[in-house]
Every structure is written in C-alpha cells, then in structure tokens.
Amino acid sequence: MSIHKDIPPPELKKDRGSLHPINHMKDSIMNLLTSFGFEIVEGPEIETEEFNFDMLNIKKSHPARQMHDTFYIEKKSNLLRTHTSPVQIRGMLQKKPPLAFISGGKVYRKDDDATHLPMFHQVEGIYVDEVVSFAQLKDLIYKIIYSLFGSDIELRFRPSYFPFTEPSAEVDILSKEGKWLEILGCGLVNPIVLENCNIDSTKYSGLAFGLGIERIAMLKHGVTDIRDFYKSNLDFLNQFK
C-alpha cells in the first residue's frame, strides 16, 4: 500500500513580496478617484517658486516660503515641491475646463521629528467646471471618506485657511477612541488661482482637496510611528501583503 500518494507534501509557501504600504494606499486612493472621473496628471518633484508658490497665491511673505520650511536647491534656483498642488497648476495651464485632475507623490518639507518627516506623500485633486459649489465639494469628500473608512464613520468640516482655496475647510473624522482626527484639507479654488492659470473665474469655479497618505495609512493599518514606513525593515514590510 502506498499511502504517500494520498498525502500531499507540505504546502509550498512561496515567499511573495509586498507593495510598500504607502504606495499601496496612494494607488488605492488614486484608483478610487479615477473611478469618480478624475484623470491622473504627473509633475516633477523639483519645482520653481513660481509653480510651487506664486501661481497658488502663496505670497512672497508667506511663512511656508522661508528657508526653515522649504528645501531650496542649487542656490535657490529651484525647490523641492512642498505639496502636489503645482502639478494641478501645470495641468490647468495645459487643458481647458471642464477638467478633473488628481496627482500624487512625494513632497518635501523641512521637518524631522517623531510626527513629521522631511519626505512624505500626498494625493491632491482639482475639478473645474461651470458652477462648482462648496455643497458639491462636501458630497465628494463624504464619498471619499466613506469609501476609505466605511459609511458609518462620523466626519465634520471646519473652516480653515489655505491661500489657494476660498472658502477653505479641514475635515476631521471621529476615531474609535472618540477623538477627532484631521484627515484632509479642501476648498473651492481661489479665483485668483484660476485667473493665474488663464481660466475665466467669472465663468468657471473649482474645488480642490489634498490628503496626506501617511496619515491615512497609519489610521488604516494601526501604525503609530510614521518613521516605521521608511526603515525598510522586512518584518514591517511583510505585514502588508
């Protein structure tokens, strides 16, 4: 009697690798947004002050432009983009409305402590059309957050300030522990920004939003130290298969 034919050999557990959790989160959000109708645009990480600040109505005197907040390179001729918003500017200069863009990727700020890294990731979106309202922006944000955190999550909108949106809002979600956590920033595109991109602000209006990927990945995966994402420790990475 040959028994072994009935007994399978041990399961061959081929060691598959995993996507980096930040890239996976970024791709998931980008996929969600493309399903809403947004188109992906790409832009460089090395930017000019014009695209990173001026075109976005961030005045020369704005604190973010100081050397202690922004990395400048090659004798201040360029900078490392501090947000993905300049990609939207490049997109708006190339295409006429109606337009709906998203861009995602690495951004840089001169920070380095337990909760801030000099490099992190953002996804931003912009939609410009005739008569885009704050009420529609709210609808879009609800859809995004419900998709990410489930439709029983509680969220709130707070008035905030960004030079490139007006009105501006920050959105918080209520954690399981009953704490409000800031999750994204959004607003209606400041008409000054539309005009900077040769879009007639009397005819068109737009909405814009931006999310920090690390923040969302930390919440979704329960990672408590942002620095863990960038240690490249296999014990960490192999948990995200």
Place this chain on the structure above:
Amino acid sequence: MKIAYSHLAQSILEKPTIEQISDSLFQLGHEHEIDGSIFDIEFTPNRGDCLSLDGLLRDLAVFYTVEFNRDIYTEKLDDFLIDFENLSKSICPKISFLKLEIEEIPEVYKNTLNNYFKELSLNRNNFFTDVSNYLSYETGQPTHCYDAGKITGKLLFHEMENDKEFETLLDTKINLTGKNSVFSLNNEVINLAGVVGGKSTSCSKDTKVVIVECAFFQPEAIIGKSVKYDIQSEASHKFERGVDPECHDQVLRRFINIVNEHSNIKNMSIFSYNSLENSTHQIPINVKKINQVIGIDVSKEKYTNYLTKLGFVFEGEFVKVPSFRSDVKTQNDLAEEIARVIGYDNIPRVEINIPKSEKLNHKAIEKKLKYFLLDNGFYEVINPPFVSLNSDKSIKVDNPLDSNRKFLRTNITNSLLDNLLFNERRQKDSIKLFEISDIYSSNGGIHKKRKLSLIASGRVGLDYINFSKKVNLKYISSLFKQIFPEEVFDFKILSRDSLDTKIKNEIIALEVDIDQFSNDILAYKEISSPPKNFNQYRPISDLPSSFKDISFSLNDYSKMKDLQDLLLNYKSNIVKDVFVFDYFSNEKTEQIKIGFRFVFQSKKITLTAAEIDVVYNEIINKTLRIEGITIPGMQETP
C-alpha cells in the same frame, strides 16, 4: 493664543457656558483646547484680527450679543514734539507716539488690568509694560514702551542693511544681519521693529515718564525675523498676520484710561504720522454669487444680517470691509464668512457628477514590473532622497537638515544597499528589495530619470525548495530572461569589501531606466494581487532573533498533517516564525524527512539560550507524543 473664558463671558449678554463658546469657536474655524477656564486657540494665519479678546468677541458677535464697554480717554490731547524721522514710510506708513508722565507708580493693579494677570496667571514686569501687554491682549495692537528719559536725541525708523549687534530687553544679544527694520537713536539700534525692543531704552520699575509707540508695519517686513533671531515674540506674531491700521487713536486713548485708573497723569501729549491712504475695501453686493459658491439659498436679509454682525457695513451697492479684516477681498471671501455663520456642517450636500474622462492605462509597464518582482519575493521600499555623498552631477540642497543630507541621491542602489545591511543586522538571510523613483541630477540644468533599482542577497526563498539555493547572478538574470528574452541588463555584483559585515552572500544589484523596458512585460500574468484588506499592523521587535531547526522522520504518512498542524500554528510569545525549510519523501523506503525552522524573538528582552531551550524542549515533547515520529540523532529519554 490664550484667552480667558471669563473675559469673553463678561462682554456677552447671553452668558454662554464654556462648552457653548467652544462649539461656536469650532463652527467659526477657531481650533482650540480648553485648559481649565482658558481657551488656547490656534487661529489660522489669515485671521490676525482675532488675536485679541476684542477681536474674538467681534467674531463671536455673529452668534451672541456682545457689549464691549471699553472706556477710553476722550479729551483733546496736546501735540508731542518728538524728534522723529521715518525713513521707511513704505514699511511703516502709520505710527503714533504717546508721552505720559505719572505722579507715582502704582503698587496694586485694579479692575481689568488686575483681572488679566490673575486669570491668565501671568507675571508682572513693570507698570507701563504691563499695561502695554494687557492692551495687546485686549485690542490686538502691540505697543512698545520706551523710558522717555532714555530717548535722548533723534529717533529714526529705517531699514538697515549692515550687520549690527543688538541687546534686547529680554537680556539676549543678537547679531542683526541682512535687511532689518529698526528704530535707532544716536546710531544705536534700540528696537527691532515689530519684534522686540532694546534693553538700553526699555522701561524699568522706576519709569514714570513713558513714550508709547503704536505702529502699523507691513507684515512682509516682519515675517521670519522672530524665527531668524530665535525670539519668542507675541508682537511679531500679530504684526506678521496684520494688525488693524485704523485702531491707533482708540488704543492709545484706552492706554491713557487704564493708566489713569492707577495713577494721576501729570502730562500727556501725542504725535501721529500717517501716510496710509484710505485702506477701506469694498465688494459689490451679490447674493446670487454667494449662493452659487456655497451651493445653498440664503436670503438677502440673512446675508445682510450675518455680515452686519461681523462688522461689515452696507453702503449702496457695496459691502464695506472693516479695517481689521484685511483678509476679505473677494466674493469667495464673503462666501466663506456666510458659510462659517451657517456652519459648514449645516450646508447640505449636493450630488457631484464629474464627467468621466478617457481612462488611460497609467504607468502600465511600471505596474507589471512591480508585480513581476513581488511574485519573485521582492519587497518594495521607499527611501528619502537626501544623502551625504555627492558626484559631480549631484543636486545640492541649499538648506539641508544636516550635513549627512546635503545632496539629492543620483542612484537608488546605495539606498537599497543600506536597507540590505539594515536587514542583515536583523538576522535576515533572504533579502530581496526594489524601489522605483524619480532620480534627479544636475548637468547644465536639472534632469529627471525614472528608475527601477533592485538588490538581492542570501537565500532565494524560505520555502523548502528554495531554502538551500543562494541568490546569484545566474538566478537573477534567468528570472529576467523569462520575461525579457531579448533584452540585456547590466546586473552588478556589489563588493562587500568596504562594508561593515561578516556575511559573505553575494549581493546582486540592478539599476535601470524605466523607459528602457519594452512592452513585452505587459504580457506578463502576475500571481500576486494587491492586498484586499488593510491589515492591522503588529508592532515589531528590534531585539535580536535566533533560530533552531528540528528535523523529523516519519514512517506513517498520515501523521504529516498532525505534525504540521501542531508546529506551523505553534503559539508562544517568543516564537516569531516557523516554516518548513526541508522536505524529502523517499518512495522506496516510504519515509518522509521534514525539517522545521523556528525563529525566536521577544518583544521585550534579548533572549538567552536557556529561555529559548525551555520553549524548544516543550515543542519537542509535544511532537514526540505523536506516534510514529522520530527525531533522527536524538536519544529517546526514558
């Protein structure tokens, strides 16, 4: 900014509770924490006008009935003949100096002044400085007090470009460099405008004659100075965000009133300079536009009512913006005011339908490459671009975080090599990593290349087929050959000579431009799929791990399952991982050899051999209870 609840409540007729005010603040966009009965509020940078008790009350007035009741001195004031010249009118278009002489310095503070120090638990300084600080809290307008006896000569306001040492009234010495707006006296800097006053002319506990400076500085001239010179300055915080240019007379008259409550004033006189043109801004009334922006239907009556309560004045076809609201310029700004009053959370959603764009297969090659690598056990990593080493093509960071991060990397391989060594130090013996990133270099301009880099070393895999195979050039190149039969890749064997490691495994690396890959990859059928759920992360241990292998011999094939069930699911807080690293089935002898590797690691302590043995022996004892299983080479204990 810290504002006492009691100070707010004093001026609000409805006497709301601390929680009610807290809710109102959130609705208005003023994030805050509550410490006892003090609000610690973080105002957004556009709302410099709220950086005071009265400023915040002006905003709260949209929900409550606010009565300020600020008594001011209303009599005519004599002219103060100060020897002053303003050499930089564009930076300081408006300035006043008030000279006051008091009979005696008060010992005890009364009324609002006393209440301010008590409620906010603040330390007193000297009388005039204390009044100045209180007024900055009440009105938002910083004032600076000079000891009049120390102002001997011509006072100049100017923008200075030469370097100069300056001793502040905080007893620190700073070296002024670059452009600075200053007040100077006899060629000495006595005040870094809008930031901090100088020691040489500051008031003391004995000062009876004071010159109070009340100015408007262009925010651009003040921004960044307090950070540059590392000075904690509430004044600069306010000037940077813009103060009300129209408040000087009111503030100085309030100053007189408070001083007068404490001491007899012997003399008082005022000097005012103003080159500021009428700064009032007006916006056409357009309710329809506001409703379009917000997506609601607010009546003109409500629109008028809300804005009036916020201090806006209606004149004909226009809304006049109050002088303290330099942030309001457009219809969208007005829309934000209306939306705040309604409450962002009370604005109903209106369904959005974005026209669908043509879907492009974005980065298709890159995605396929990633899955090809995942299928072969490679892990994706992301590294920051900052490095200490440079090549002649490196881009230099002007203001790096430190000298180890002065340049942008010109390759990914070096980052991956660091990642490899990091994991080898953590007892990993099968390491395969990759990264895809834009890489920038400088070569007569800035150049961008999107690159894929990979590195591999150690065991091909931890499964029993690949456990004993080592990664080498042949292995990696044959992987690529399957997918890209026609393409030649420049795989490299990295030398370990200069590396701080005793491990000998060959390191294979590849770095290649993404656009070098042909469309062949698009035909690749991936095995891996993106994770369906967002796994809950289990914190990892950074303590050393070690392993022990156990090999079993089985004659009864049916026991295979029992053995695997027992060992692969073995629960212990020091067993980090267990897997089958060896398997051999001899058909002739009908015997199976199966080897398990146990990896031990604690989250709390560095394990000793004895601690590991306790668990190891327990494992062995449990397995030996299964009939027909032996451990070759192991003496059976009676």
